Amino acid sequence: MIPGSFEYHRPSSLGEAVALLGRLDDARVLAGGHSLIPMMKLRLAQPNHLIDLGGVTELKGVRADGAEIAIGAMTTQHEVIASDTLTERVPILREAARQIADPQVRYLGTIGGNAANGDPGNDMPALMMALGATYVLRGPAGERQVAARDFYLGIYETALQSDEILAAIRIPAPPKPHGWAYEKLKRKVGDYATAAAAVVMTVLGGRVATCAIALTNVADRPMFAADASQAVIGTALGSQGLRQAADAVEAIAAPAEDGRGSAEYRTKMAGVTTRRALERAFARATS
Amino acid sequence: MAEVEIPKIKVAKVNVAMTVNSRAVSAEVEPRTLLIHYLREHLNLTGSHIGCDTSHCGACTVDVDGRSVKSCTMFAIQAEGATFVTIEGMAAADGTLHALQEGFREMHGLQCGYCTPGMIMRAYRLLQESANPSEAEIRMGISGNLCRCTGYQNIVRAIQYAAAKLSGLEFREAAE
Numbered sequence: 001m002i003p004g005s006f007e008y009h010r011p012s013s014l015g016e017a018v019a020l021l022g023r024l025d026d027a028r029v030l031a032g033g034h035s036l037i038p039m040m041k042l043r044l045a046q047p048n049h050l051i052d053l054g055g056v057t058e059l060k061g062v063r064a065d066g067a068e069i070a071i072g073a074m075t076t077q078h079e080v081i082a083s084d085t086l087t088e089r090v091p092i093l094r095e096a097a098r099q100i101a102d103p104q105v106r107y108l109g110t111i112g113g114n115a116a117n118g119d120p121g122n123d124m125p126a127l128m129m130a131l132g133a134t135y136v137l138r139g140p141a142g143e144r145q146v147a148a149r150d151f152y153l154g155i156y157e158t159a160l161q162s163d164e165i166l167a168a169i170r171i172p173a174p175p176k177p178h179g180w181a182y183e184k185l186k187r188k189v190g191d192y193a194t195a196a197a198a199v200v201m202t203v204l205g206g207r208v209a210t211c212a213i214a215l216t217n218v219a220d221r222p223m224f225a226a227d228a229s230q231a232v233i234g235t236a237l238g239s240q241g242l243r244q245a246a247d248a249v250e251a252i253a254a255p256a257e258d259g260r261g262s263a264e265y266r267t268k269m270a271g272v273t274t275r276r277a278l279e280r281a282f283a284r285a286t287s
Numbered sequence: 288m289a290e291v292e293i294p295k296i297k298v299a300k301v302n303v304a305m306t307v308n309s310r311a312v313s314a315e316v317e318p319r320t321l322l323i324h325y326l327r328e329h330l331n332l333t334g335s336h337i338g339c340d341t342s343h344c345g346a347c348t349v350d351v352d353g354r355s356v357k358s359c360t361m362f363a364i365q366a367e368g369a370t371f372v373t374i375e376g377m378a379a380a381d382g383t384l385h386a387l388q389e390g391f392r393e394m395h396g397l398q399c400g401y402c403t404p405g406m407i408m409r410a411y412r413l414l415q416e417s418a419n420p421s422e423a424e425i426r427m428g429i430s431g432n433l434c435r436c437t438g439y440q441n442i443v444r445a446i447q448y449a450a451a452k453l454s455g456l457e458f459r460e461a462a463e
Contacts, residue, residue: 001340001341002319002321003319003321004319005296005297005298005317005318005319006296006298006318006319007296007298007318008301008318008362008364030365033360033361033362033365034342034360037342037360037361037362038341038342038360040319041340041341048296050318050362052365054365078354101431102345102430102431103355103409103413103427103428103430103431104342104345104348104355104356104357104409104431105342105357105431107354107355107356108354108356108360108361189427189430189431190343190430190431
């Protein structure tokens with residue numbers, strides 16, 4: 001499969017990349033390429049210009065900035081997994097990144113591409129919603145920040161404007177200790193989730209003090225499950241709290257029927273993965 | 288009547304240079320030329336295979352600047368200036384097989400052989416990152432490479448054989 005013709009650009013700074021994106025007609029930015037290049041090979045995407053961010057070093061790397069962790073958009077999944085800072089401060093990212101695609105794809109696939117693409121099957125969006133992360137977007141008028149929970153509007157539809165580039169993700173580091181889990185049900189390595197749930201929680205005196213639950217691939221966009229999160233706060237995560245959380249998740253899940261199962265099955269699995277993630281996060285928070 | 292696709296824009300060819308198997312190479316290609324086509328059609332390095340052409344099967348895996356890359360899902364121009372190893376660069380100049388190639392032969396790690404170049408190139412990087420991986424690490428490490436013949440059992444043994452040889456250890460088969 002041969003993609004359509006395009007002109008290739010390789011800026012060396014974010015400013016240059018944003019300027020190119022504003023100036024060129026029908027341009028797309030290229031990060032790791034493992035969503036865009038397959039789309040181009042299928043001619044579902046046929047941009048006239050490709051702006052490769054591979055040479056923009058300022059978009060790479062993980063920085064601890066006080067209580068906040070900033071991850072450059074071009075940081076690869078492989079680098080996320082290898083990062084000591086993330087392993088220590090935001091361990092759910094490592095756990096989830098290891099479940100994305102396969103080793104080869106993780107060497108090139110980036111956290112920014114995964115977050116900004118707008119595919120409801122991508123894993124990072126739900127994680128960022130659960131973590132309360134903020135996206136730093138750079139456009140011709142400068143920088144603006146959008147909460148991950150407000151970013152996703154529909155399939156491939158996000159708050160990112162066509163002249164903007166996701167530059168970094170800012171994550172408020174969860175307190176120590178905290179519980180976390182990313183439960184991803186999938187048919188095989190490399191598959192998108194049949195359903196997946198991300199949980200970040202804190203526990204005080206045996207009861208859930210704070211909890212954030214978000215879901216992958218059970219609707220046309222990733223979802224923050226506010227009611228389910230609320231349902232377990234203040235509880236000791238007994239069977240009643242777990243059931244209420246699963247019910248609340250199933251009430252908002254609206255998956256399509258596909259090769260992974262019927263809509264009914266995938267809805268049920270949203271509840272099951274939520275329950276498992278809650279139990280695992282609680283165990284970690286109290287261990 | 289069949290629709291004829293009219294190119295949206297006319298794009299000049301560009302010179303793309305890189306180092307492949309310790310040799311400086313270059314070719315004039317279109318920006319849209321995928322790395323696997325650059326290797327196979329412009330450099331005549333046909334050891335890397337096109338299997339699925341959709342970044343799933345791993346038959347096109349090559350080593351680029353210390354990373355295993357599916358060369359069907361990267362443009363050659365993205366790799367301008369990069370340093371590559373492909374399956375053609377694995378054996379020594381005198382023909383002595385690399386430990387991985389020897390392992391695949393000794394342990395019967397292939398049947399049709401189509402996935403083998405990708406398997407070996409992926410295992411090459413895996414063993415650079417982890418000299419003595421566990422069986423589970425090997426299986427996860429090659430999870431981006433599909434084989435439709437072997438059931439993977441002998442591929443895992445081939446990689447274990449190579450890991451032992453490269454570490455100067457004697458290869459011992461795990462009890463069945």
